[in-house]
Amino acid sequence: MKSVELSVLASSSSGNSTLLRIGGYNFLIDVGVSCFYLKKALESLYLRIGDIDAVFITHEHTDHVKGLEVFMKNYNIPVFIREKCLYEVSRKVSCRNCFQILNDDIKFNDVKVSFFPTSHDAIDPIGYEFSYKDFCFSYITDLGEVTSDVKYAIDKSDLLVLESNHDIEMLKNGSYPYYLKKRILSSNGHLSNKDAAFALLNSKIKKRNIVLGHLSEKNNCIELLKKTYREIFGKSKLPFKIKIAKPREIVGLKINI
Template identity: 35%
Template sequence: MAMQFSVLASGSTGNAFYIETERQRLLVDAGLSGKQLEQLFAQIDRQLQDITAVLVTHEHSDHIKGLGVIARKYRLPIYANEKTWKAMEGMIGEIPTEQKFIFPLGKVQSFDDLDVESFGVSHDAAEPMFYVFHHEGKKLALITDTGYVSDRMKGTIENADVFIFESNHDIEMLRMGKYPWNVKRRILSDVGHISNEEAGMALADVIGDRTKRIYLAHLSQDNNIKELARMTVAQVLANKGLEAGGQFDLCDTDPKKATALVYV
């Protein structure tokens, strides 16, 4: 059976991503309440108790808010790197030792019929990392929460069949918006988030012959709009000779509504 996935929720208020194969059902991040996560799973006709593992990207609350609750309720195994485990102490409550697993940065870990590759990003967390999923020759790359996309990151994610890719903010909306200057400076920094324009520029370097879908993810609630993100990224790609709607589609994600469960 081919890989299927859904972006359960994505945005500045909470993030969760689901991927399944014939033998594995993985959740990446749990940045919403336990109840909200259960509702999102119901939207794609799946259940949290069937999850085989939870992978954590980093310790910020919009990625781990419901982690402790669902881990205890459903006795789920959790994978994170050592620095992230340490940073999560006191944030997710007690997790039984037998449910805690180390997934080192820069490694490939096999979950039965699904190989998962971790890679580092540039974000103000202990040791943030995202994932590339490999199954039967298909490749799905998940990358948000990074202040820039380095050549090393591009080399890891390039020519994926599907990208879930950060397009956090419109620079002018952020600059003119209500956030205090120190928060704006953090978002615009090399350990913050990438803008719509930066997303387009980075995507132009990694889209390949096999790329079919790009999901624009982790949009700021206050400093972005879906239509603006999609339009900006499409324009940057068009300037590079890459036309959305042709070989590949640009897709939205939502902070409260899961994307349809689709095959890679």
């Protein structure tokens, strides 16, 4: 029996990187952690960085690309990225020979990689969809609202990483300056626990697997996240399995397909 393995290596406002093993390939989404951390995380999964077949970048913010400079200096692995995003990332990365401009869907034999726009204050931010046979995995973080493109991706997903960044009241009453609170709460900011829960409540997902990620370390906590989901879904049992990603702790799922 074939399987798909997801390992969220790091997920928070301070660093993000996710490993997907699908169709015989090892894909990395974002390199927002140091190469030292990435190396150790992969070794714990019995992999080396050299085993990665391709990297996919969602956008240029530091918590998604801060390990890219060292990564590209030391490893000859293709890094797929949108052209406008590359322009911004190139200011931070001197070694650029492995960048591949992402214009259309691409295929790795039976695995198709697609992308779609997300609503975030970055240059051409995107989410990803990996399809293998009848199985679909979507990676959706760093978005201020659930657009029609995002909803469509959620509805199709058998496995999903979705942002659940902050508790609204915790953010409003927290120590962040007003301009930053306004930015996070905007349609180009980050998805709250409430918005993420409603996105799932209104989706067609049934008996799927979901990892909630990109939790703010200052404006969220697991207890408030769970409380929000209980309130929104009521007494009915969640129709899917949920795990919560951690800032520096690997959270994994293996699904037989």
